[in-house]
C-alpha cells in the first residue's frame with residue numbers, strides 16, 4: 001500500500017492533527033512538518049513529499065512567488081488561508097482555491113479534489129458515470145437515474161433494488177420516510193415493477209385531505225341521486241385502481257374509524273357504493289406511505305394494529321438526505337441546479353463550477369425538508385446565477401437563508417451563557433475537536449441543535 005507523504009508548513013498547532021483525522025486512510029497519511037529548526041522550504045531543492053499544505057503567508061518573508069515556487073518544487077500545494085478567511089482566492093494565487101485554516105472535512109476534500117484533479121498518484125477520475133476513488137480513499141459513486149428519480153448513496157441503491165424486488169410481488173408495501181424524501185417516487189417504482197398491476201392506473205390518494213362527509217363516496221363510489229349533489233354515478237378510488245395500484249399517501253393521518261371501514265374493503269376487495277345494494281369486487285395492489293411513527297401511534301391507540309398488519313406486508317424506508325451523506329447532497333444539488341438552469345434560461349446554460357463555500361454549505365446543511373427543500377435551494381441559486389452570472393457569497397447566503405424558520409437560531413434553543421466571544425469560540429472548537437469534527441455529536445455535546453452549531457461555526461470562522 002502506498003503511504004501518502006504530506007508536508008505541512010502552517011502555524012496552527014492542531015492543523016496536522018485535523019488533517020490526519022479528515023484523511024483517515026488505512027495506509028497513512030504520513031505527515032511531515034516543517035518547523036523553525038528544520039530546513040525551511042524556501043530553497044529550490046525538490047521536496048520529498050506527495051503534497052504540501054502551506055500557509056499563504058509562509059513565503060512572504062522569502063519574497064517568493066507562490067505559483068513559480070510550486071512549479072520548482074514539483075508537487076501540488078494546497079495553500080492555507082488565515083483562520084478567519086472567508087474567501088477562497090487570493091490575488092497572489094489568482095484563481096487558485098485556498099483552504100481556510102479552520103477547514104472542515106468537506107471543504108478539505110473539495111479543495112484537494114480541485115487541486116489534485118490531474119494528479120495520477122491520487123487517481124481521481126471525474127468522468128461522469130464512473131466510480132472514482134477520491135483523495136480520501138473512499139469510493140465516490142456516480143449519480144444514478146430511475147426515470148426522474150436521482151440517487152447515489154449505497155443505502156439508496158439498496159432501496160431501489162428492494163422496490164424493484166418486492167414491487168414485482170403482489171404484496172402490500174408500506175413506505176416510511178420523512179417529508180420530501182421521495183416516497184411517491186418509490187411508490188411508483190414499486191407499481192411499475194409488477195408484471196400485471198403496472199398496466200392499470202396508479203391512483204394516488206392523500207389521506208390527510210379526505211373530508212369526513214365524503215370519505216365513503218370518494219373511496220367506494222356512489223350512485224346518481226344517492227345524496228344531494230350526486231348528479232351522476234361515481235366509481236371511487238377502489239374501482240379506479242382496479243387492476244392497477246392504489247397509493248394511499250399520509251396513511252398515518254387517516255382517522256381511526258376510516259381505518260376500520262377501509263380494512264374491511266381491503267381484506268377482500270369487496271365494496272358497496274353509496275346508495276347501491278350491489279357489491280363490487282375489485283382487485284389492485286396496495287401501496288401506502290407515511291412520515292408518522294406508526295409504532296408509537298399503535299401504542300397510543302390512534303392507529304389500528306390490524307390495519308397496520310394489512311398494509312405493511314413489506315416495509316421500505318426512504319433515508320433522509322442527511323443519512324444519504326454529503327456526496328449525494330452535492331450531486332443532487334448540482335443536478336437540480338442544472339435542471340433549473342435549463343428550465344429558466346432562454347438559451348442553453350451550462351452549470352458553472354460551484355464555489356467552495358456553496359459546496360460546503362450544501363454538504364453540511366441539514367435539509368430537514370429533504371430533497372424537496374434541496375431542490376428549492378438549488379432553484380434559488382440557479383435563478384440568482386442567471387441574474388448575476390456569478391455567486392456572491394453574502395448575497396447567496398442571504399437568499400439561501402431567507403426563510404425565518406430555517407436560518408434563525410430557534411428561540412427554544414437555550415444557549416449556554418458564555419462570558420466572552422473568545423470563550424465561546426474556544427468552547428465550540430474544543431467540542432468539535434473532542435467529537436472529531438462530527439457536527440451531530442458536537443451539537444449534542446453542547447446541547448444545541450445542528451443548525452445552531454452551524455451558525456456558531458460560521459460566526460467564528462470554523463466552518464470554512
Ligand SMILES: Nc1ncnc2c1ncn2[C@@H]1O[C@H](COP(=O)(O)OP(=O)(O)OP(=O)(O)O)[C@@H](O)[C@H]1O
Pocket residue numbers: 148149150151177178179180181182183184185186249291371372375
Ligand atoms: N431522488 C429524487 N430525485 C429527483 N426528485 C426527487 C427525489 N426525491 C424527491 N424528489 C422530488 O422532491 C419532491 C418531493 O418528493 P415526493 O413527493 O416523492 O416526496 P414524499 O416523501 O412523498 O413527500 P411528502 O411526505 O411530503 O408527501 C418532488 O418534487 C419530487 O419529484
